[in-house]
Amino acid sequence: MNAVYLDANATTPLSREVMAEMTPALAELFANPSSVHKPGQDARALVDTARERCARTLGCAPREIIFTSGGTESDALGILGSQPRKVVTSAVEHPAVLGACAKAPECVRVPVLASGELDLEALRRALPFASLCSIMAANNETGVIFPLREVAALCHDAGVPLHVDAVQAAGKMPLDFPWDSISLSAHKIEGPKGAGLLAVRGMKLEGLQRGGHQEQGRRAGTENVAGIVGMSAALHRASQAQPLLEPRLRALRDKLEAAAREIPGAHVAGRAASRICNTLNVAFEGCEGETLLAALDLEGIAVSTGSACSSGTLEPSPVLLAMGYSSELARGAIRFSLWSGNTEEQIDRACRVLPGVVSRARGSFKT
Amino acid sequence: MTPKLPIYMDNNATTPLDPRVLEAMMPYLTTEFGNAASRSHPFGWKAEEAVDKAREQIGALIGASEKEIVFTSGATESINLALKGVAEFYKDKGNHVITVRTEHKATLDTAKRLERQGCEVTYLDTDKFGLISAEQLRAAITDKTILVSVMLANNEIGSVQPIGELGAVCREKGVLFHCDAVQGVGKVAFDVEKDKVDLASLSGHKIYGPKGIGALYVRRKPRVRIAPIIDGGGHERGMRSGTLNVPGIAGFGKAAELCQQLLPEESHRTYTLRRRLQDYLFSHLDHLELNGHPEHRLPGNLNVSFAYVEGEALMMAIKNVAVSSGSACTSASLEPSYVLRACGVSEDLAHTSIRFGIGRFNTEDEVDFVKKYVVDQVKRLREMSPLYEMAKEGIDLSKIEWAAH
Numbered sequence: 001m002n003a004v005y006l007d008a009n010a011t012t013p014l015s016r017e018v019m020a021e022m023t024p025a026l027a028e029l030f031a032n033p034s035s036v037h038k039p040g041q042d043a044r045a046l047v048d049t050a051r052e053r054c055a056r057t058l059g060c061a062p063r064e065i066i067f068t069s070g071g072t073e074s075d076a077l078g079i080l081g082s083q084p085r086k087v088v089t090s091a092v093e094h095p096a097v098l099g100a101c102a103k104a105p106e107c108v109r110v111p112v113l114a115s116g117e118l119d120l121e122a123l124r125r126a127l128p129f130a131s132l133c134s135i136m137a138a139n140n141e142t143g144v145i146f147p148l149r150e151v152a153a154l155c156h157d158a159g160v161p162l163h164v165d166a167v168q169a170a171g172k173m174p175l176d177f178p179w180d181s182i183s184l185s186a187h188k189i190e191g192p193k194g195a196g197l198l199a200v201r202g203m204k205l206e207g208l209q210r211g212g213h214q215e216q217g218r219r220a221g222t223e224n225v226a227g228i229v230g231m232s233a234a235l236h237r238a239s240q241a242q243p244l245l246e247p248r249l250r251a252l253r254d255k256l257e258a259a260a261r262e263i264p265g266a267h268v269a270g271r272a273a274s275r276i277c278n279t280l281n282v283a284f285e286g287c288e289g290e291t292l293l294a295a296l297d298l299e300g301i302a303v304s305t306g307s308a309c310s311s312g313t314l315e316p317s318p319v320l321l322a323m324g325y326s327s328e329l330a331r332g333a334i335r336f337s338l339w340s341g342n343t344e345e346q347i348d349r350a351c352r353v354l355p356g357v358v359s360r361a362r363g364s365f366k367t
Numbered sequence: 368m369t370p371k372l373p374i375y376m377d378n379n380a381t382t383p384l385d386p387r388v389l390e391a392m393m394p395y396l397t398t399e400f401g402n403a404a405s406r407s408h409p410f411g412w413k414a415e416e417a418v419d420k421a422r423e424q425i426g427a428l429i430g431a432s433e434k435e436i437v438f439t440s441g442a443t444e445s446i447n448l449a450l451k452g453v454a455e456f457y458k459d460k461g462n463h464v465i466t467v468r469t470e471h472k473a474t475l476d477t478a479k480r481l482e483r484q485g486c487e488v489t490y491l492d493t494d495k496f497g498l499i500s501a502e503q504l505r506a507a508i509t510d511k512t513i514l515v516s517v518m519l520a521n522n523e524i525g526s527v528q529p530i531g532e533l534g535a536v537c538r539e540k541g542v543l544f545h546c547d548a549v550q551g552v553g554k555v556a557f558d559v560e561k562d563k564v565d566l567a568s569l570s571g572h573k574i575y576g577p578k579g580i581g582a583l584y585v586r587r588k589p590r591v592r593i594a595p596i597i598d599g600g601g602h603e604r605g606m607r608s609g610t611l612n613v614p615g616i617a618g619f620g621k622a623a624e625l626c627q628q629l630l631p632e633e634s635h636r637t638y639t640l641r642r643r644l645q646d647y648l649f650s651h652l653d654h655l656e657l658n659g660h661p662e663h664r665l666p667g668n669l670n671v672s673f674a675y676v677e678g679e680a681l682m683m684a685i686k687n688v689a690v691s692s693g694s695a696c697t698s699a700s701l702e703p704s705y706v707l708r709a710c711g712v713s714e715d716l717a718h719t720s721i722r723f724g725i726g727r728f729n730t731e732d733e734v735d736f737v738k739k740y741v742v743d744q745v746k747r748l749r750e751m752s753p754l755y756e757m758a759k760e761g762i763d764l765s766k767i768e769w770a771a772h
Contacts, residue, residue, distance in 0.1 A: 005410060011402035011610060019396055026389055026577070032381040036682070037689035038373055040380070069440030069579060072609030076597045099599025099608060187610060192396070194440065194579045194612025208596055209447040210480050211473025220473065221443030222381060222572060224579025227615075293407035302408030 003300045004346040008188075008278060008339035009140050009168055010304055014230075015190035021233040022192065025226035033223050034214065043225050050232035057232075057239050058175065058182070060199050066215045067228045070196040071167040071185030072096040073208075075134075077219065078163045078181045078198050079104070081205040084131040088160070090118055090146070091322040097134050097165050104132075114324045116144035116270030123151065127158035135162065137169035137177065141306045141319040141335055143279025144270040145169070148177035161203050167196075171238030172246065172276040184235065186227065190340065191234025195227030241340065249338050250277035252347045256336055257282070259351035263358050267329065269320060281306075283325065283333035287361045290314065292334050295357040301350050303336050370733045372687045378573075378726030379522050379550060379668060380691055384618070385575035385727070391621035392577065395614035403611040404602060414613045421620025428623040429548070429567060430558035431584050437603045438616055441581040442549045442570035444596075446473040446516075448583055448607065449545045449566045452593025453514045454481050457543070463511040465489045465504065467528075468709040469497045470518050474547055478516075487511070496660035497526040497710050505536045514543045519551030523706040523722055524659030525668025527555055534563030543591060549573050553626030554634060554665050559584055565591045571615065575727055576622030580615035583607075633727060637667035640725045640734045645669050647738040652745055654758060658707060658720060667725035672707075675755035676748045678718040684744040688737050691722045 005013075025046055031039035033047050047067075055062040068074045071094075079087060079100035086106040089097060093109075101107045108126040111119050116139070127133060133155050138145045148164060155162040161180035169175065171189040175182070180203050186195040205218050212220035257280050260266050265285030284292065289305040296303055306317040316330035325333075336350070375383070395417055403418045405411025422433035439445045454464065466478050468490045478488045489507050491499050504515065515537050520527045530546055537544035545566040548557055552567075553574040559567060567584040571577050585591050585606065593606055600608035626633075648671060649655055658670040673681060678692050692704075703717035712720070721741075725734070749755040754764060 003409065005408075007402075007405060007408065007410070010405050010411070011400060013398075013400040014396050026384055026392075030381065030383045031375070031377070031689065035377055035380045035689065035691060037377065037691070038686065039375055039689045040377075069444070069612070070609050072599060073440065073597055075599070094599070095601070096597075096599035096608060099597075103598065185610075187402075192612075192614065193610055194615045209444050209473075210476035211443045211446065211471065212476075220447075220476065221441045222570075222578055224440070224577075224615075226577065227579045227612075290407075297408050302405075302410050304405055304407050 003302055004342070004349060006301060006303050006336045006338060006342065006350065009335065009337035011187050011193065012190045012339050013341065014192055015234065015237060017237060018191050018230050018233040022226045022230045025229050029225070033225060034212075046225055047223050047228050050228045053232040053236055054197060054199075057235050058199050060201060063216065064199050064201055066198045066200065066219050067223065067231065068196045068198055068219060069194055069224070071165070071183055071188070074183035074185070074196045074198040075165055076100045077205065077208050078183050078200070079132060079134055081208055081218070082132050082161070082163075082181075082203055083206055086130045088123065088126045088130045088133045090135055092139055092319045093134065093136050094140055094165055094167065097136065101134060112322050116142050116273045116323050118146045118151070120147070120150060120154065124154050127154060127160050130158065130160045133160045133162050134165065136165040137175070138173065138276045139270075139319060140168045141317055142269040142281045143275040144273045145173065145276060148179070152178040169276060170235065171242055172249070172278055174242065175239070186231040186234045189234045189238040192227050192230035195224060195231040197231055245340055246277045249340075249342070252342060252344065253278055253280050253336070253338055256280055256347050256350055259354055263355050269323065269333070278338040280336040281320075281333055282336075283320070283329050284358050284361070285329060285332060287332035287358060289332055289334050291361040291364055292332070292357060295361055296334075296353070299353040299357065301353065303334050305334055370730065370736050373689050374687065374729075374733045374737060375689045376723050376725060376729060376733070376737060377689045377691050378724035378729075379525075379722060380724065381572045381578065382575045382726050383728055384577060385622060385625060387625060388576055388618045388621045392614040392618040395617050401613075403613055404600075414611070417613055417617045418611055421616045424620035424624040425569065425582055428627045429552060429569070429584060430560045432587065435584050435587050437583045437585055437606045438611060439581045439583055439607055440579055440612070442547070442568045442573075443473040445568035445570075445581045445583040446471070446547055447477050448593060448596055449568060450474065450477045450481060450514065450516060451596060452606070453543055453545070453566070454484075454486055455594035456592045457513045461511040461513040463487045463489070463509055464514045464516065465491065465507050465512060466516045467491045467493060467499055467518070469493050469521055469706045470516065471522055471547055471549070474516055474518070493709055495711050496663070497521050497524050497706065498528060498660060498663065499533070501529065501532040501536050504533050505540070508536070508540045508542055512540070512542050514545060516545040516547065518547040518549075519557055520555060520665050521659065521706060522550045523704055524670045524710065525665035526659040527551060527663045527665065530557070530564065531562045538563045550665060553623070553630060554637075554667070559586070571619035571622060574622045574626050577615045577618040580612055580619045582619070629727075634666045637725050637727070637729075640729060640731065641667050641669050641723070643731070644723060644725070644734050644738050648741060651742045654755070656712070656716060658710065658712065669723040669725070670720060671723075672712065672716045672720045673745050674716060674719055675752045675758060676719050676745055678720060680748060681719065681721060681745065684748060685741055688740065690724075692720060
């Protein structure tokens, strides 16, 4: 089966170039970077180079980079590691952020508008006396981009440090907004699973896992050298490719969106808001998202209803509910998310099968 | 024939990836790239199948069911999760934790953190081999004790604790038992049922699997509960959230399967090689001390103190062999090994200790090269050592009053 993969916000294939860079660390350069002997120092050099490269890409100092096991750990470390008393976040953050924020003594979730945009006035009111604000750069389900310059200005005025979950934004928009800490994941940008980073500027962090001097004591444990090399290669590659990839994916996404909107009863989430180039979240009235997915799968098209983390649950998306969707409409939502490997032909195929899939799903919903 | 240099003989720090493991990982590094949590398409299903298979392989190695395996980013995370997770979840039951002075830093640093959060921690002293006894553990358990954490095998000196006897005491007393099995699993017998272990931490990269992947075994019958450290998404039945590292997991599973298949033969082989090295060193050099238990130890681990040689100088002199003067985690520091100190080794002698970790890919030729090389270099260094001359003449150096300077 030549399936069309349109679930890039769940994960992306590992790029061959990234894999090629990782290969030495999976073979001859296997030693523990903490070992003082020559093989250990060779492994250490790989980690150091990767750190410098990530720092250059993000415009920070190498010592500000902490390599982690992925986006979820980065979020947990960025939020809980700062030991916040009161944390302000949005209602539509990734579960990794919401899960971490829920452990703070006080957590305020700022609502979003029906457009999917952040309620900046509510954010401004919530910020006083907060010890941390955590806001995502772009939403994983709808692709809606939050205005981080304005968020950062509000945080600055209130004297609150800003953590940004940029896991879904990376590679799809420039990471040129201000932050005090930022979470990234490798496998969303054609890097390896099991690798991520947290960059931290001028904020004191307590490590979540103890037991070694690694990452300046902020993240103990033998470094995943291949994963770290993969993270840096993927980030570098994504930031280089982004200016060209963004318009190409946007055109493909817009084509798919136009086809979806021709179907009666289609609602595109965040249509009026600014969105990352690859994401289309569309709800079809009178449909079960799960039925749509199954029907699309039969057509060889891989999509999801929302975040992979909640995949398999039949609960409507909390992100769409926060935007004021009814449970019924939210249940009819599916997410298409594109990546660099998608072709015009693939999108044309998706456009062709979508109307039939929706009408069949509606048929099964009524019976 | 001189083997290819440098010779890697530091398999307690990390092991090379077995080519068969890399082969098992390759599909998941290329075409089968799905997110194991994606339930709506074959990309996700294939990833989930790989994860399920690995759970079975790892479970089989330690006598656990696949449902009892929680994947983590490595053993440090597993140990943190076990200790903090139990302390948090059972805080109404008690606040006393028992561990041992010679445990890995991941355990000791986490225990220190628990102390700061109001736990009481007992650090058991060991005998000169780094071992504790069941009686000693029994005496330390109080009605406030919720957790005992003891490693299967020590990472520096290789001593293997009597885990089954310790587990029996914990079971009898109704106390949870966590075992840091990182260094021992796949090398010595370990079975969570026979050894009555409730939680066990495992690492991929110590058993010829990839770095960045580990597991925590969490017993289901009777059910052991832990509070998660990393929350959000609900992966791994809520105990550890985050997208699963599918290639890492597939590799870890294959590594576990290989260990299980190879265990008796490989243990024998690495034991034979280690004895070859040990016997040669001890028959060609005097004033050596074996650290760790002579019998109850990892088959491939040899930790020796070369008296009257400066440890760092020796490391430099034998730079064609990648060995370590302690654990990799503390090797950057110039402090003498706390493990050796806890075993009663003097500071001077601790400074002269070298750990050889013989593993799957070491050959007899390599061992023969290393044994002669080390003997030559130690002799050379000792010829330059006035202390060694004095010791040979029978002067007791500990009785000398050195001039102050």
